[in-house]
Amino acid sequence: MMEMTHKQRILAVARGEMVDKLPFGARIDTWYNFHSAHGTLPDKYKGWSQTDIMADQGAGAQKRFFSICKERFHEMEVVIKKDGDWETREYITPVGTASIKLLWSTNEGPWLAYEHEKLFKSAKDYLVVKYILEHTEPYFNDDYTQERADMGERGIVMTGTGLWCPPQRIMREIMGYELFYQEMMDNEDQVAELIDVMAELELKKLKIAIDSPLELINLCANWSDDIHTPVFQRFFTPYFKKANEMIHAAGKLSMVHTDGEMRRLLRFFPETDNDVGEAVTPKPQTSLSMTEFKKGYGEKVAIWGGISSIMFEPNYSNQEFDEHVISLIKEMAPGKGFIVGMADNLPFDGDINRVGRVVDLIEKYGKLPVWV
Amino acid sequence: MIDYSQLSQAVTNGEWKRTPELTQAILSAGAKPVDIIFNALQPGMEVVGEKYSSGEYYLPDMLKASRAMNLAMETLKPFIADTAVTKLGKVALATVKNDMHDIGKNIVCSFLRGVGFDVIDLGCNVAEDKFAETVRSEKPDIVGLSALLTTTMYEIGTVVKKLESEGLRGQVKVMAGGAPVTERFALQMGADAYARDGGEAVRVAKRLVGK
Numbered sequence: 001m002m003e004m005t006h007k008q009r010i011l012a013v014a015r016g017e018m019v020d021k022l023p024f025g026a027r028i029d030t031w032y033n034f035h036s037a038h039g040t041l042p043d044k045y046k047g048w049s050q051t052d053i054m055a056d057q058g059a060g061a062q063k064r065f066f067s068i069c070k071e072r073f074h075e076m077e078v079v080i081k082k083d084g085d086w087e088t089r090e091y092i093t094p095v096g097t098a099s100i101k102l103l104w105s106t107n108e109g110p111w112l113a114y115e116h117e118k119l120f121k122s123a124k125d126y127l128v129v130k131y132i133l134e135h136t137e138p139y140f141n142d143d144y145t146q147e148r149a150d151m152g153e154r155g156i157v158m159t160g161t162g163l164w165c166p167p168q169r170i171m172r173e174i175m176g177y178e179l180f181y182q183e184m185m186d187n188e189d190q191v192a193e194l195i196d197v198m199a200e201l202e203l204k205k206l207k208i209a210i211d212s213p214l215e216l217i218n219l220c221a222n223w224s225d226d227i228h229t230p231v232f233q234r235f236f237t238p239y240f241k242k243a244n245e246m247i248h249a250a251g252k253l254s255m256v257h258t259d260g261e262m263r264r265l266l267r268f269f270p271e272t273d274n275d276v277g278e279a280v281t282p283k284p285q286t287s288l289s290m291t292e293f294k295k296g297y298g299e300k301v302a303i304w305g306g307i308s309s310i311m312f313e314p315n316y317s318n319q320e321f322d323e324h325v326i327s328l329i330k331e332m333a334p335g336k337g338f339i340v341g342m343a344d345n346l347p348f349d350g351d352i353n354r355v356g357r358v359v360d361l362i363e364k365y366g367k368l369p370v371w372v
Numbered sequence: 373m374i375d376y377s378q379l380s381q382a383v384t385n386g387e388w389k390r391t392p393e394l395t396q397a398i399l400s401a402g403a404k405p406v407d408i409i410f411n412a413l414q415p416g417m418e419v420v421g422e423k424y425s426s427g428e429y430y431l432p433d434m435l436k437a438s439r440a441m442n443l444a445m446e447t448l449k450p451f452i453a454d455t456a457v458t459k460l461g462k463v464a465l466a467t468v469k470n471d472m473h474d475i476g477k478n479i480v481c482s483f484l485r486g487v488g489f490d491v492i493d494l495g496c497n498v499a500e501d502k503f504a505e506t507v508r509s510e511k512p513d514i515v516g517l518s519a520l521l522t523t524t525m526y527e528i529g530t531v532v533k534k535l536e537s538e539g540l541r542g543q544v545k546v547m548a549g550g551a552p553v554t555e556r557f558a559l560q561m562g563a564d565a566y567a568r569d570g571g572e573a574v575r576v577a578k579r580l581v582g583k
Contacts, residue, residue, distance in 0.1 A: 034523060103472060114472050177475055181432040185388070185439070226475075228432045263427050284554055287427075309522060310552055315560060347522035347552070 005153035006060030013339050014216055014253050014276050014302045022329065022366035024340040025062035025155055025304060026054050026355050027279075034348040042352065051154055057352065058359035061155030062341060065147050067162040068212055069138040069205040076135055087113065093135070096128035120175045123183070126190045129174060133197045138205045140212065148213065158278075160218030160255075161205035165243075166198035167235035168220050168227070174198075177226055184231070195235050206243055210250045217254050219243055219274065224260020232268055240272035248273070259305075259344040261286045266296035279344035280305035282328075290331045304339040306332065307358065312342070312350030321354055325361045334369035374403045376412035383416025383444065384423075386436025391444040405448040409488075413441050417486030418574065424483070425571030431479065434570065438482045459490040461581035463547075464506045465516035466494035468527035473520035476550055476570075480516060483570040484577055500527070500534035507540045513581050516573070517563070519550040525557065532562035545580040549573065 004012065009023040032050045035041040045053050054061040076093040090099040101117035120129050138161075147157045164172060170191070171180045183191050209217050219240065227236065240254075247254045258269075259279035266288070269277065277297050282290045285308040297303055306328045311321050325340075332338045340358060379394040398408055420437040423429035429437075463484050467477045474496050485491050492510055494502060503515055515535070519525035528548045535541040548563040549572075558566035565580060567573035 030522070105470070105472075116472060177431060178435065178478065181435045182439075184432065185436065225427075226431045228430045231432075264430070285552070310554060310557070313522070313557075315557060349522070349526075 006155050007151075007153045010060055010156055010304075010339055011215055011253075013337060014255070014304075016300070016302070016337065018336050019368060021368055022332075022335055022338060022340050022362050022370075024059050024358055024362055026057070026059035026346070026358070027062040027064070027158075027342045027344065028054060028346040028352065028355065029064050031346040031348055031350055031352065045352070049150070051151055053352065054355065055154050057355040059155075059355050061151060062158050063147070063151060063155065065144060065157050065159040067205075068141055068144050068159050068209045068214060069161060070141045072137045072139065073132070074135045074137060076132065086116075091119075091128070091132050093128055093131045095131045096125075098125055098128045098132065115173060115176075118174060118176050118179070120170075120179065123187055123190070126187070126194060130194060130197050133194075133201050136201055138201070138208055140208050144212065144214070156216060157214075158216075158218055158255075159209075159214065161202055161209055163221045165220035165236060165239050166202045167195050167231065167239065168222070169198055169202070170195050171227070171231075172222065181228070192235075199239055202239075203242070203246075206246060210246060210252060215252060216276065217247055217252060218278075219254050219256050221257035222260060223256060223258040223262060223265055225262065225264045226260070227265060229264055229268065232265060237268065237271050240274055244273035244275075255304075257344065261288075262293070262296070263287055266293070269296060269301065270298045274301065276302045276304055276339075278304040279341065281308055281343035282306060284308060285310055285343065290328060294332065299337065302337045302339060303332075305341045305343040306338070307341065308343050309345055309347050309350070312346055312354050314349060314351065318354075318357070322357065322361060325358055326365055329361070329365045329370055330372050332370065333372045335366065336368065340366070374398060374401055374407075376403075376408065376415075379408070379412040379444065380416040380419075383413055383437055383440045384419045386433055386440050388436055388440040388443055391440040392447045395444040395447040399448070399451065405451045408448060409445075413444055414486065414488050417441055417483065421483050421487065421571035421574040423571070425569055425575075429571075431475075434479060434482060438486060441486055460488040460578065460583055461513040462490040462492070462510065463514045463516055463577060464492040464494060464503070464510060464512040465518070466498035466503070467496040467518045467520070467550075468524050468531065469497060469499045470527070471519055471521055471524035472496050473518075473550075476520060477516075477518040479570040480518065480549070480567070480573045483574050484516075487574050487578075489577060500531045503531045504534050504538045504540055507535060507544050508538075512544060514545045514547055514577055516577075517546065517548045517550075519548070519553055522552045525550060525553050526561070528553070528558065528563060529561035536562075547573065547576055547580060 051061045079090040081088045087102040100119045102113035103116050104113050253275040255276035256274045257279045258277045259281050311324050382390050517528045546563045547565045548558040549567045555566040565576045567576045
């Protein structure tokens, strides 16, 4: 019988099936983007793609691709100015002007910009931000087709409508957490209306994602307990339920990037109907153990992650690293519903060869079912 | 006998619409502004710190409590001379070089101010030279370093080394934190202490100044 490919194994586990051994979907873009930008990739890997490097290490690939959608803006002028690593975008609309200032920094990987100045700065911006969202039209991003072809069976192109779900976009991208919570104290109805308008846009993008070949749709990144549970229950859960209704009706799966401290949010996860919790980050980087995560996510959810990023750092020895991974495998016994992965990335000074160490440890300890 | 508990509880509960009137009522009852700060406002924020660290409180709870405290302080402002309130100590705080994340640092600033530290917020993307300059000019008791990225957390060590090379290290305690930072890492970088979150930062800062 032919061995499963990395992609097949990951998707089978995401569907709740039992496989021959633990899949490993490795994510190295922080390390790769930093070293590519600085010309410091190891000699062996100079000129290689991320996916080729992960394949060389023997791992399945988990490659981030920002969004399966691009956006057009109607009935407004969008002016983009660049100054070195800085980019300012000004949205000039009939109801007002709003701007954002982005920093494209190789510290974060050059594919991700840091919003130094958010689009929403005060209550006077509700009208113009609402206008921008209502006049944004998403369409399919052709670049995904090439990414998917390049990846082949070697792993998963991790993508969806974008990085975040509607309330998270308002909280993180549009307002910033602190201003969001200040506005929830002062202008709650207007915040709720903005989230509704964002949801309409994101559901249009979701339709595009569902109609694409994408099997596993990433719905929202960066869950953490800073998403106040009343906010989560009021805004996040209903969106996830609606999105998963659409996704599951199409025979597809959903995934969320839950890489933060999840002590308070974990118990709400099963209500969201999400299929995969990815970048699950245990101790020592958060307060929860994998056992607690297993219990909290429940049997219907596949867990992807488990190896805290910091374990790849040089201040942990190879022995400590191996012990962490072996302990992880044993803790996740018998192993069904678990995809080994980084939580959430290989850090810039991490040892790329530890990716290969994980592969070897899975061969030795990760055949399913895992016996303890 | 003045009852400070209602105001203290209102701060802890984040009842920002009530704290100005409660503060005014206690002032009218004859309380000194300094006593209101020490007996009601700061204890209220201390409890917020404990609840935040224990997992009972979130960021929005802390923001509500900070607003409640700040509005109370605004009520007291006309009645306080700058020198009247003794501070626990002085903390210079920033996110390290090449790191633009500020939310963790802002939370720590709010907590430290809330319990009575004098806080100098140096902002984000702060290089080691600026820390050294601040230690020389402002003479803080503590330097607080926040790093949110694995690519920037080594700047904690860079700052410590700069303070050493400038002969300033002995004058100040160094406290570090941030998402990828662990206690082990912070101490390896030469920090005196590590704080996991804003609530813990209060306890650690107090310990570092011997309070």
